[in-house]
Amino acid sequence: MTDLRPFIAGLPKAELHVHHVGSASPRIVAELAANHPDSKVPTDPEALADYFTFTDFAHFVEVYLSVVDLIRTPEDVRLLTFEVARDMARQNIRYAELTITPFSSTRRGIDEKAFMAAIEDARVAAERELGVVLRWCFDIPGEAGLEAAEETARLAVDLRPEGLVSFGLGGPEIGVPRPQFKPYFDRAIAAGLRSVPHAGETTGPQTIWDALNDLGAERIGHGTSSVRDPKLLAHLAEHRIPLEVCPTSNIATRAVTDLEQHPVKEMVSAGVLVTVNSDDPPMFGTDLNNEYAVTARLLDLDERGIAGLAKNAVQASFLDPAGKARIVSEIDTYTAEWLSH
Numbered sequence: 001m002t003d004l005r006p007f008i009a010g011l012p013k014a015e016l017h018v019h020h021v022g023s024a025s026p027r028i029v030a031e032l033a034a035n036h037p038d039s040k041v042p043t044d045p046e047a048l049a050d051y052f053t054f055t056d057f058a059h060f061v062e063v064y065l066s067v068v069d070l071i072r073t074p075e076d077v078r079l080l081t082f083e084v085a086r087d088m089a090r091q092n093i094r095y096a097e098l099t100i101t102p103f104s105s106t107r108r109g110i111d112e113k114a115f116m117a118a119i120e121d122a123r124v125a126a127e128r129e130l131g132v133v134l135r136w137c138f139d140i141p142g143e144a145g146l147e148a149a150e151e152t153a154r155l156a157v158d159l160r161p162e163g164l165v166s167f168g169l170g171g172p173e174i175g176v177p178r179p180q181f182k183p184y185f186d187r188a189i190a191a192g193l194r195s196v197p198h199a200g201e202t203t204g205p206q207t208i209w210d211a212l213n214d215l216g217a218e219r220i221g222h223g224t225s226s227v228r229d230p231k232l233l234a235h236l237a238e239h240r241i242p243l244e245v246c247p248t249s250n251i252a253t254r255a256v257t258d259l260e261q262h263p264v265k266e267m268v269s270a271g272v273l274v275t276v277n278s279d280d281p282p283m284f285g286t287d288l289n290n291e292y293a294v295t296a297r298l299l300d301l302d303e304r305g306i307a308g309l310a311k312n313a314v315q316a317s318f319l320d321p322a323g324k325a326r327i328v329s330e331i332d333t334y335t336a337e338w339l340s341h
């Protein structure tokens with residue numbers, strides 16, 4: 001069997017479901033921790049590698065929160081954002097919609113205007129210096145309730161940074177019903193933002209219906225449980241509502257028991273537009289290239305099939321038509337050249 005990893009590594013890609021703090025690699029965390037010596041996060045790479053070896057999901061949450069605690073100043077926000085783009089450039093990611101939870105930072109006392117300026121400065125620099133085009137999805141941390149929803153909607157609509165394209169909802173699904181967030185999504189949509197809530201990762205298909213009907217979802221974060229409802233799958237396929245599939249994340253959070261059980265094949269067979277994503281890559285011990293390799297194996301894809309997946313992500317993105325056409329043509333050129341050797 002051909003090793004598809006070298007092809008995937010060089011393939012131009014777009015990523016639609018990846019979290020800002022959750023993308024902090026050990027290298028980035030070490031830099032942040034060095035700026036804040038009082039933090040309990042180790043700074044030397046070896047100790048940090050141990051720290052990043054998760055024993056269980058509770059440990060993941062603990063590490064995630066300790067990284068959140070390192071984002072204390074606008075300079076930290078700028079550094080994290082630009083360095084995440086550097087990790088993306090190394091994987092030939094050309095475009096990413098990065099999910100940012102501004103509430104986590106503004107609640108911790110970072111000035112909201114300085115926060116927006118920091119991410120925007122990083123976005124402009126990443127495009128100029130690294131060739132990575134970044135856009136933002138501001139998401140409500142669902143576990144923080146309606147106060148967080150109100151604050152996130154206000155920040156998104158009133159301070160709307162230039163790179164902001166969408167509005168999301170993350171955090172746990174159990175005990176956090178989607179419909180309560182309708183007024184906040186209505187405001188964001190009225191302001192021209194696109195709706196991309198997480199749904200159906202740890203709960204059943206009804207949560208996905210709620211995301212569609214109450215939150216106006218245009219894409220679904222995860223949508224793993226959609227395969228339990230044939231009517232829902234047909235609806236997603238008919239209305240071309242893409243799923244943001246993150247296979248390794250689903251195993252790490254135990255949304256799916258093991259990779260062989262992952263329902264991505266059923267989604268594709270039902271005609272649903274599937275995109276491949278990494279969610280919180282260093283925290284789940286993965287990156288986007290690895291997610292493509294995993295998905296290629298699950299779907300039994302060759303190079304052309306993998307290029308098709310990469311094009312799905314471009315088509316499902318909120319990039320303008322000219323930007324989409326440019327990346328699609330890069331993908332086609334790269335694939336044709338690769339296959340001609």
Ligand SMILES: [Zn+2]
Pocket residue numbers: 017019170198221279
């Ligand atoms: Zn996510």
